[in-house]
Amino acid sequence: xxxxxxxxxxxxxxxxxxxxxxxxxxxxxxxxxxxxxxxxxxxxxxxxxxxxxxxxxxxxxxxxxxxxxxxxxxxxxxxxxxxxxxxxxxxxxxxxxx
Amino acid sequence: xxxxxxxxxxxxxxxxxxxxxxxxxxxxxxxxxxxxxxxxxxxxxxxxxxxxxxxxxxxxxxxxxxxxxxxxxxxxxxxxxxxxxxxxxxxxxxxxxxxxxxxxxxxxxxxxxxxxxxxxxxxxxxxxxxxxxxxxxxxxxxxx
Amino acid sequence: xxxxxxxxxxxxxxxxxxxxxxxxxxxxxxxxxxxxxxxxxxxxxxxxxxxxxxxxxxxxxxxxxxxxxxxxxxxxxxxxxxxxxxxxxxxxxxxxxxxxxxxxxxxxxxxxxxxxxxxxxxxxxxxx
Numbered sequence: 001x002x003x004x005x006x007x008x009x010x011x012x013x014x015x016x017x018x019x020x021x022x023x024x025x026x027x028x029x030x031x032x033x034x035x036x037x038x039x040x041x042x043x044x045x046x047x048x049x050x051x052x053x054x055x056x057x058x059x060x061x062x063x064x065x066x067x068x069x070x071x072x073x074x075x076x077x078x079x080x081x082x083x084x085x086x087x088x089x090x091x092x093x094x095x096x097x098x
Numbered sequence: 099x100x101x102x103x104x105x106x107x108x109x110x111x112x113x114x115x116x117x118x119x120x121x122x123x124x125x126x127x128x129x130x131x132x133x134x135x136x137x138x139x140x141x142x143x144x145x146x147x148x149x150x151x152x153x154x155x156x157x158x159x160x161x162x163x164x165x166x167x168x169x170x171x172x173x174x175x176x177x178x179x180x181x182x183x184x185x186x187x188x189x190x191x192x193x194x195x196x197x198x199x200x201x202x203x204x205x206x207x208x209x210x211x212x213x214x215x216x217x218x219x220x221x222x223x224x225x226x227x228x229x230x231x232x233x234x235x236x237x238x239x240x241x242x
Numbered sequence: 243x244x245x246x247x248x249x250x251x252x253x254x255x256x257x258x259x260x261x262x263x264x265x266x267x268x269x270x271x272x273x274x275x276x277x278x279x280x281x282x283x284x285x286x287x288x289x290x291x292x293x294x295x296x297x298x299x300x301x302x303x304x305x306x307x308x309x310x311x312x313x314x315x316x317x318x319x320x321x322x323x324x325x326x327x328x329x330x331x332x333x334x335x336x337x338x339x340x341x342x343x344x345x346x347x348x349x350x351x352x353x354x355x356x357x358x359x360x361x362x363x364x365x366x367x368x369x370x
Binding site for chain 2 (some may be wrong): 271
């Protein structure tokens with residue numbers, strides 16, 4: 001089964017490779033955040049569509065809309081956590097003394 | 099159709115069964131009625147139910163005709179054309195020349211059975227409305 | 243396929259879909275308890291659940307499951323036909339009503355549990 005931990009692949013590995021390489025060589029902070037934002041966007045769109053379907057009295061079912069909204073909410077929280085971690089990492093890097 | 103459609107369908111079933119109960123009650127109340135505004139004795143009435151595709155957009159209509167559930171509505175209230183029951187009561191003000199009075203051809207026992215059936219069907223539809231309501235509430239609970 | 247589209251969530255969504263659809267058919271059967279000529283309709287629960295999983299196994303992906311997902315109703319055979327051509331059984335529908343209601347409850351509770359699990363994974367225990 002796909003565990004959430006394995007799904008979190010975009011986090012440490014990619015940030016590390018981004019750090020290890022030359023600037024612009026691999027996926028950097030911006031790319032990681034960007035992909036998280038895209039995910040939020042996609043799920044938010046899905047949630048909007050589903051809720052719209054329920055509000056319009058169509059064939060969409062309540063649970064479908066609720067699940068879509070909850071997914072969008074979780075994606076947003078995930079994006080926030082990613083952002084917080086990135087900002088934290090950046091601040092740690094910027095404090096480094098050479 | 100979604101669970102809100104189920105609510106509407108249950109509601110349609112309830113109002114159809116209530117109308118049936120009203121009609122049957124009117125039959126029971128008029129078992130002995132020999133005089134009506136239309137003239138002659140009261141005539142037994144019956145409801146005619148019809149299954150129908152719930153109202154929807156044209157696209158949904160084509161789709162739901164094949165797959166979805168059916169709502170119900172009372173198509174018509176029809177009058178029983180059976181001949182009145184003639185009883186010999188010479189003193190009765192509505193008696194004809196030979197002393198016979200035309201009474202409605204209604205069997206109270208059959209009407210009572212029909213009434214019980216309507217009540218049972220009404221309760222079944224109320225239960226389905228209750229179930230749909232609970233299911234919608236549970237779906238909303240996903241967000242909490 | 244993202245973190246939030248877990249297979250169990252997809253399966254549970256399907257489970258809820260089929261149960262909600264079955265509920266519309268039960269309500270329809272109960273509404274037409276006394277409609278002459280009306281025949282009992284139902285959905286094949288196991289087949290619908292299995293059908294939803296097919297495209298995934300065949301490598302059809304998420305898009306494949308969405309298109310084939312619409313459950314199909316069928317007319318239930320071999321029920322006692324009344325003289326008016328109606329074969330709705332109040333007992334059968336009442337039983338199915340309770341069953342579907344409980345199944346739906348089970349589905350929503352499992353979805354909630356899955357979301358709680360995902361939320362915990364995202365927060366990583368940093369905050370409640």
